[in-house]
Amino acid sequence: MPNIPQPQRQDEPVVTDADLAALLAGTTDAAPGLRPVADVLAALTAEPTGMELAGEAGALAEFRRQAGAQVPAQRPRRSSGLRSRFGVKVGASVTAVAVVLGGGAVAAFANVLPAPIQRLAHEAIGAPIPPARHHSPSHSRTAAPDRSGVHGKPPARGGPGASRQARPHATPTPAAHGNPQSQGKKGNPPGKGNGKGGQGQGNSQGQGNSQGHHGSGQGQGNSQGKGNGQGQQGKAPHGPAQQGNPHKKGPHGSAQANGRPAGHPRRSVHPRPVMDP
């Protein structure tokens, strides 16, 4: 609403802003024209009456109630809240750490961790060494001597079966995969020691292998089908290269048949000892 200035009446007291400000601040005595107003303001701030103080008992009762409710209730609630929150966090952290460490340890001892981690676990907590990914005489875990070599059986029979059996201990070579003529008898071929013929030099001539570092076996599988089996019993845990499977004939006894070109040893995938029946 607009403030429309009106002409001052003759009987209206002359009041300046300074007078009004002083009146509001209550710092100076009122101007003569403002004395009635000063009296009104003084009446507004007069001493309290009994009626105006009648509610003191109720206010004090509320104050007492609040003061009594705050002190015992707030402190335990706050501390228990903090404690429970802290406890939950600590418990969750401990559980998480325990699960991670326990799972890691189990995995390490189960030898299923990746090789670098497994190696680390081996050094840290004595977990098994990670398995070699390729045939290495020094890392073979299957040191069971082959009894077949002891018996001096005829040359091993080649074939896929033989090659499969020979994987753990010898780097198969074309020769190690038998030869077409190795349709020999069942049984363990000579030279089926545990030797790791890892250094076998497979070639098409069948001069395969079994020249392993540790193995003394000298199995000489070759493409000529002389299924060798001349190997000797391995002396070392890593005996000579195995050749042949006593349970399988070697119909696929050629180096070609075994699909291994000379000079490309097949990698061992299943490092299992050969168990003769």
Added chain:
Amino acid sequence: MRTSADARTASTVIGEEFADLLAAAQGGSEAAFSRLWRNANPALLRYLRVIAPGADEDIAAETWVHVVRGLASFRGDEQAWRAWLFTTARRRAIDLARHRSRRPETALDYATVAQLPSSADSAEAAMENLSTAAAIALLAGLPRLQAEVILLRVVAGLDTESVARMLRKSPGAVRVAAHRGLRRLAQITADAGVTL
């Protein structure tokens, strides 16, 4: 000579003791809280009689309940304390006005003797009430903003900036409203020859 303005200042402001009183009240001292209450409640009632006539005591009681609950967390000086009190009361008054506008109530025509206020000196109280009531009636005749500004400045003892924040006005607008209210009051008293 002690003027009326000096008496007003002395009655509305606690002064240097306030910080100690507040700390004691926050620590659970009933005596300190009683002192704070006795200092502020009369002004609160007088303010509420103008802006919420008929509900002043109820709103004042609700205001103190709210203040008691928040007393432990209150931080500030006496100006802030009074601003808090009167802001709370004003909000309650506004809420009550809204509530009553939605649900009109029928006033009770009677009260039991036990409910009637009592005073040690009824005659003196009547005289005090008369002058104070007359002053409140004069203020109630002013436009709402002018009356409220004068009450907050004079009765509550708040400065212009505090009143401006409370009413969400500029300090200049508050100053103008106060001066207009005082001019109008002077005019009314001069016209009617009011003596309190």
